[in-house]
Amino acid sequence: MHVTWNQQLVKKENKSLVLSLIISHSPISRADIAQQSGLNKGTVSSLVSELLEEQLIYESGPGESSGGRRPVMLLFNQGAGYSIGLDLGVNYIFGVLTDLQGNIVVQKNEKYKNSSFEETLQLIQKVISFLISAAPSSPYGIVGIGIGAPGIVNKEGDILLAPNLGWKNISLKTEIENVYNVPVIVENEANAGAYGEKKFGSGKHFDHLVYVSAGIGIGAGIIMNGELYNGFNGYSGEVGHMTIDRNGIKCICGNKGCWELYASEQALLSKAQIVNINNKTELSLGELMERARNGEQAVITLLEEIGQNLAIGIINIIHTFNPQQIIIGNRLAAAKQWIEPQVQSTINNFTLPFHQTDIKINFSDLTLPASALGVAAFSSENFLKSRLQMNKE
Amino acid sequence: MHVTWNQQLVKKENKSLVLSLIISHSPISRADIAQQSGLNKGTVSSLVSELLEEQLIYESGPGESSGGRRPVMLLFNQGAGYSIGLDLGVNYIFGVLTDLQGNIVVQKNEKYKNSSFEETLQLIQKVISFLISAAPSSPYGIVGIGIGAPGIVNKEGDILLAPNLGWKNISLKTEIENVYNVPVIVENEANAGAYGEKKFGSGKHFDHLVYVSAGIGIGAGIIMNGELYNGFNGYSGEVGHMTIDRNGIKCICGNKGCWELYASEQALLSKAQIVNINNKTELSLGELMERARNGEQAVITLLEEIGQNLAIGIINIIHTFNPQQIIIGNRLAAAKQWIEPQVQSTINNFTLPFHQTDIKINFSDLTLPASALGVAAFSSENFLKSRLQMNKE
DNA sequence: AAAAAGTTAGTTCGATAGATAAACAAACTT
DNA sequence: AAGTTTGTTTATCTATCGAACTAACTTTTT
Numbered sequence: 001m002h003v004t005w006n007q008q009l010v011k012k013e014n015k016s017l018v019l020s021l022i023i024s025h026s027p028i029s030r031a032d033i034a035q036q037s038g039l040n041k042g043t044v045s046s047l048v049s050e051l052l053e054e055q056l057i058y059e060s061g062p063g064e065s066s067g068g069r070r071p072v073m074l075l076f077n078q079g080a081g082y083s084i085g086l087d088l089g090v091n092y093i094f095g096v097l098t099d100l101q102g103n104i105v106v107q108k109n110e111k112y113k114n115s116s117f118e119e120t121l122q123l124i125q126k127v128i129s130f131l132i133s134a135a136p137s138s139p140y141g142i143v144g145i146g147i148g149a150p151g152i153v154n155k156e157g158d159i160l161l162a163p164n165l166g167w168k169n170i171s172l173k174t175e176i177e178n179v180y181n182v183p184v185i186v187e188n189e190a191n192a193g194a195y196g197e198k199k200f201g202s203g204k205h206f207d208h209l210v211y212v213s214a215g216i217g218i219g220a221g222i223i224m225n226g227e228l229y230n231g232f233n234g235y236s237g238e239v240g241h242m243t244i245d246r247n248g249i250k251c252i253c254g255n256k257g258c259w260e261l262y263a264s265e266q267a268l269l270s271k272a273q274i275v276n277i278n279n280k281t282e283l284s285l286g287e288l289m290e291r292a293r294n295g296e297q298a299v300i301t302l303l304e305e306i307g308q309n310l311a312i313g314i315i316n317i318i319h320t321f322n323p324q325q326i327i328i329g330n331r332l333a334a335a336k337q338w339i340e341p342q343v344q345s346t347i348n349n350f351t352l353p354f355h356q357t358d359i360k361i362n363f364s365d366l367t368l369p370a371s372a373l374g375v376a377a378f379s380s381e382n383f384l385k386s387r388l389q390m391n392k393e
Numbered sequence: 394m395h396v397t398w399n400q401q402l403v404k405k406e407n408k409s410l411v412l413s414l415i416i417s418h419s420p421i422s423r424a425d426i427a428q429q430s431g432l433n434k435g436t437v438s439s440l441v442s443e444l445l446e447e448q449l450i451y452e453s454g455p456g457e458s459s460g461g462r463r464p465v466m467l468l469f470n471q472g473a474g475y476s477i478g479l480d481l482g483v484n485y486i487f488g489v490l491t492d493l494q495g496n497i498v499v500q501k502n503e504k505y506k507n508s509s510f511e512e513t514l515q516l517i518q519k520v521i522s523f524l525i526s527a528a529p530s531s532p533y534g535i536v537g538i539g540i541g542a543p544g545i546v547n548k549e550g551d552i553l554l555a556p557n558l559g560w561k562n563i564s565l566k567t568e569i570e571n572v573y574n575v576p577v578i579v580e581n582e583a584n585a586g587a588y589g590e591k592k593f594g595s596g597k598h599f600d601h602l603v604y605v606s607a608g609i610g611i612g613a614g615i616i617m618n619g620e621l622y623n624g625f626n627g628y629s630g631e632v633g634h635m636t637i638d639r640n641g642i643k644c645i646c647g648n649k650g651c652w653e654l655y656a657s658e659q660a661l662l663s664k665a666q667i668v669n670i671n672n673k674t675e676l677s678l679g680e681l682m683e684r685a686r687n688g689e690q691a692v693i694t695l696l697e698e699i700g701q702n703l704a705i706g707i708i709n710i711i712h713t714f715n716p717q718q719i720i721i722g723n724r725l726a727a728a729k730q731w732i733e734p735q736v737q738s739t740i741n742n743f744t745l746p747f748h749q750t751d752i753k754i755n756f757s758d759l760t761l762p763a764s765a766l767g768v769a770a771f772s773s774e775n776f777l778k779s780r781l782q783m784n785k786e
Numbered sequence: 787a788a789a790a791a792g793t794t795a796g797t798t799c800g801a802t803a804g805a806t807a808a809a810c811a812a813a814c815t816t
Numbered sequence: 817a818a819g820t821t822t823g824t825t826t827a828t829c830t831a832t833c834g835a836a837c838t839a840a841c842t843t844t845t846t
Contacts, residue, residue, distance in 0.1 A: 006805070007403070007806085008831090010403055014831090029796090031794070034796095040834075041797085041834095042796090042797070042835095043832055065840085065842070066794070067843080069793080069795045069839060069840040069841045070795080070841060071794080071796085207625075208625040220713070229617060230715075232717040233715055233747070234715070235715040236715040237715075238713070238745060241712050241745060243637050244636050245650075247640075248639075254742065254743055257639075309639075317713075320613070320629065320632055320713060321624055321629055322624025323625060350636075350649075351648075352545075352646055354553055354626070355631070358626065400802085400804070400832055401803080403803095403804070403805080404804065424822055424823075432805085433805065434823070435826090439804090455813090455814095458815070459815095460819085460820050461814055461820035462812065464823085
């Protein structure tokens with residue numbers, strides 16, 4: 001007897017509303033839920049009892065009385081299942097196992113270098129398998145795996161191009177899904193980071209933000225109306241190849257004057273070579289920061305220039321999106337000390353005044369693995385969504 | 394007996410669904426609606442009869458039989474009310490009176506020059522009053538007024554700044570609402586144009602598009618997931634002040650190298666002055682096009698340069714949004730003949746290949762007053778939405 | 787200290803709205 | 817006359833709501 005449509009939909013919406021109230025207001029009573037949601041007390045009771053049966057929530061002891069019977073407090077069962085989130089870097093794989101709330105239970109970092117696709121895939125599986133084996137036992141087990149990758153990812157989870165990994169047309173999603181038999185999500189690293197910051201970082205209270213991932217290249221994750229915007233094919237946020245100098249230097253992309261030629265880690269390192277700050281052949285961001293910290297003026301100037309160039313692109317983004325917040329993340333965020341003042345002052349000087357009144361410019365807190373957490377959160381949410389879609393059997 | 398929530402909501406959703414099916418599939422029978430919506434035949438019958446009572450739809454004669462009883466065809470009553478849409482230009486006011494479907498019933502164009510705010514407001518009211526008086530009698534009368542303005546408009550409908558009109562902090566919405574006592578919507582002209590193109594122009598079949606309004610300045614209207622994106626405050630799409638030349642010429646906005654300094658009508662005219670194509674003091678786009686048509690090479694080169702510069706910013710937009718379509722509108726669209734080949738080839742050469750596969754670059758059909766139609770459509774839709782929210786009395 | 791009164795939490799139950807399925811009537815075609 | 821399709825009617829079902837009710841407290845009164 002399949003009731004195709006809307007009668008059940010209401011129930012699912014309400015159940016979902018109740019659950020999200022429990023998640024966001026943590027210890028909360030049935031009475032409070034009824035009041036805040038506008039639902040009838042009886043309705044809340046019946047939905048709550050279903051959620052209890054499904055082990056998505058649990059009752060804790062009685063709470064504080066406010067002059068009458070003491071309420072039974074309800075809590076989200078964050079340990080009902082666990083998610084895995086992977087940040088696939090150019091020379092590292094960082095994986096986290098999180099509960100459904102996004103708390104990290106275990107994490108694992110593996111470094112690698114110059115490996116083939118097969119070797120990298122092996123390493124990915126090693127990390128995933130480790131995390132799975134480290135998961136506490138739970139009613140729903142591993143509910144999904146999310147992977148953030150540095151490259152162009154389409155909506156089907158295929159990595160079309162990841163220049164820094166040397167990958168082309170890799171169906172990573174299918175590959176991993178076949179091994180572990182749980183839903184897998186592959187997202188661009190900047191999108192993952194954006195979502196991670198929105199859920200767990202400084203973007204928590206904002207619904208219109210752009211996360212600028214300034215690493216070897218530059219990418220952006222766009223969050224509008226609280227949701228990630230992927231573009232038509234999933235390629236949005238390729239801001240690194242935005243022209244900021246129409247007569248500028250050539251880029252491998254075929255264009256010239258691309259933003260990331262002036263404001264990325266790569267740009268910093270190349271420039272350091274050119275002005276011959278060091279005669280060594282290999283230079284690293286870490287070393288440059290160390291020398292800046294020691295007061296070497298030439299290096300400081302270099303970092304400040306990167307900051308100014310970063311600001312140019314950010315100004316473009318602000319004018320285009322009118323966001324509430326910009327978060328600068330990835331490796332260059334580590335150089336916040338030298339970059340931030342330049343970014344802030346350049347924006348103050350060169351942005352239309354109306355756009356300036358409300359906007360916040362923040363740097364990622366790098367102790368927070370935003371990308372890995374972001375994709376893990378995607379997986380958790382997908383699980384909850386599909387779980388709530390299900391009918392009672 | 395106020396049932397605060399969800400039971401009625403289902404009905405409203407379904408009623409809205411039925412109405413939109415009737416609107417989009419024009420002569421359609423109850424049976425077809427039931428099949429296409431998945432709703433039960435009885436449900437459809439009852440919702441349809443309410444819509445009939447509200448005069449939002451009407452029955453026409455019987456349709457073609459497909460082997461049984463002939464269906465009663467239902468049609469949207471586009472004449473149930475009328476909307477007014479105004480395109481507020483720098484030296485003209487163009488107004489349309491449309492039915493609820495967006496068909497133009499009457500239109501009116503008024504030119505003006507160097508007038509004060511009060512004079513302009515007078516003129517706006519003159520146009521509106523004329524259109525109101527020209528409206529056929531209908532059950533709901535004038536359901537709303539929409540105004541597209543060239544400037545920065547916030548979400549409350551205040552025009553914060555319209556440099557080309559010399560306006561600052563004008564509460565146009567309140568002003569007009571007080572006079573005519575119907576809902577008024579004020580939108581940025583590019584947003585209005587974007588919506589007009591999406592509903593009635595070449596964007597009809599796309600859900601991810603950016604409308605580039607290339608006039609005296611450059612603005613953009615952004616449509617994502619089928620909906621207009623306004624930004625946090627409503628100032629999104631100020632792409633004219635996107636930096637495309639970090640070492641470029643100074644802009645009145647305080648920044649340098651802004652896109653509109655290289656690719657707008659203003660840019661074209663200034664450049665024409667500088668290269669001294671004419672010794673006259675006043676030069677117009679129309680005259681330049683005339684001379685290009687007559688084969689004057691210097692003018693043609695100039696137009697082509699504008700095309701190339703236009704493409705630079707468009708490439709930035711494509712990389713940022715990954716849209717499905719770009720529509721170039723406003724005055725420069727008239728120079729399509731010279732601009733389009735340059736835009737297309739520049740994009741082909743300088744955009745990442747993945748972004749190119751699907752994207753369509755179109756020019757506005759200037760016989761379609763996209764801005765005025767866009768804001769009129771906003772008004773119509775708001776009316777229908779609020780009308781469907783209402784309960785039976 | 788005990789009893790009574792007042793509050794708040796959560797459950798139960800009858801009423802209700804609106805959707806569905808299925809039967810039915812109407813109006814056709816074959 | 818038989819079969820089809822359209823649209824209406826009716827019985828049934830589901831999920832919400834309002835209100836009564838029980839439970840478990842706190843506060844006030846005696």
